[in-house]
Amino acid sequence: MSTIIQRSNSTIRMYTKGIMPFSYVDYDHLVQTVIEPMTCDGLDTICIAYRDFSSDDLPDWNNETSVVDQLTCICVCGIEDRIRPExxxxxxxxxxxxxxxxxxxxxxxxxxxxxxxxxxxxxxxxxxxxxxxxx
Known part of the structure; x- marks a missing residue:
């Protein structure tokens, strides 16, 4: 899921949440040092990232691969699912x-x-x- 915000400097910023994008520069290191330990603790993980686009050169929004390429990871959150009473x-x-x-x-x-x-x-x-x- 993504949200796009017009910024004052002729750029738009896309914030997105979801699984870690595979195009992340240091993906393997992030998985080993952050995501795997969270998963071992029983947490589901979700990444929050952003990418800036020039208002003059917008991507093809229908081509998801080009849109989510070169995202900057802001954080990875660990979410604990509560055990239902039954x-x-x-x-x-x-x-x-x-x-x-x-x-x-x-x-x-x-x-x-x-x-x-x-x-x-x-x-x-x-x-x-x-x-x-x-x-």
Whole structure:
């Protein structure tokens, strides 16, 4: 989403928000040092950027690539989505259903003492030997 403002010095400024534009000069560095840490903290990221255009030489507004080229990044914001009230209960129900199915299929037994069954161990338990087919 963008907003265009006429400035007093024969230029117009376009402010835009959205994902980080790929034409940003130091894109890889910004992703590694800013965006990835925010994402690892569970945040959605949004970039706010601008670009000035001469009033005499406006771009083709229908050509998005040329419009968003050479944007100057102002900031990257991290946005935390709140967990809706019904989500914890839904997760608990899914977890209980998964345990029930795993018990009924013989993947785990009620005597097993662990919290997570890793993929390799799960595959070993559901495959027959020596053919390795899923039973």
């Amino acid at each position: 989500i914890p209960d839904a997760i608990a129900k899914f977890r209980n259903a998964a345990r029930s199915i795993a018990l009924k299929c013989g993947i785990i037994s009620s005597n097993d003492d662990y919290l997570i069954l890793e993929g390799e161990e799960f595959n070993r338990r559901i495959r027959s030997t020596p053919h390795g087919k899923v039973e």
